[in-house]
Amino acid sequence: MANVFNDLMKGLDEAEAFLAGKTAGYKVHVPERVDVKKIRKRLKMTQARFSEMFGFSLDAVKHWEGGRRTPESAARAFLTVIDRNPNAVLAALQPDSRGRRRFAKAS
Numbered sequence: 663m664a665n666v667f668n669d670l671m672k673g674l675d676e677a678e679a680f681l682a683g684k685t686a687g688y689k690v691h692v693p694e695r696v697d698v699k700k701i702r703k704r705l706k707m708t709q710a711r712f713s714e715m716f717g718f719s720l721d722a723v724k725h726w727e728g729g730r731r732t733p734e735s736a737a738r739a740f741l742t743v744i745d746r747n748p749n750a751v752l753a754a755l756q757p758d759s760r761g762r763r764r765f766a767k768a769s
Contacts (some may be wrong), residue, residue, distance in 0.1 A: 667754035674739060681735050696741045698726040698731060705748060716744055716751065 679689045702712045702723070707759060709727070713720040718737075725731040744751050 667748060670743070670750065670754045674736065677739050678736050680694060690739075692735050692739045693742060696738045696745070698723060698724075698733070698741060701721075701745045702727075704745075715755075716740075717755065730748075 673694055676690065680690055681692065702709065705712065705717065709723045712718070722731070722733075722737075726733055740751075747761045
């Protein structure tokens with residue numbers, strides 16, 4: 663489980679460095695817009711549970727969903743990973759995930 667977390671963090675660090683212009687040689691795609699509410703609803707979570715499970719502040723989730731703020735690029739990258747593979751994120755963030763809820767694979 664630690665390897666999954668380390669790989670995920672390394673990838674996010676590399677993406678952030680690339681977006682900041684600190685590295686070159688590959689391209690990543692971080693969407694300009696992420697539908698946070700759609701992701702959260704698909705996972706059948708309340709705003710409070712979503713923020714708790716993935717480390718966002720509840721206010722940030724409310725503002726993103728209400729259109730008052732847009733997630734910054736690192737948050738959009740993380741939200742994209744959550745959208746595509748929430749189980750990997752949960753495994754990385756909660757190494758002792760035995761008996762925890764698993765989500766159906768995104769289509």
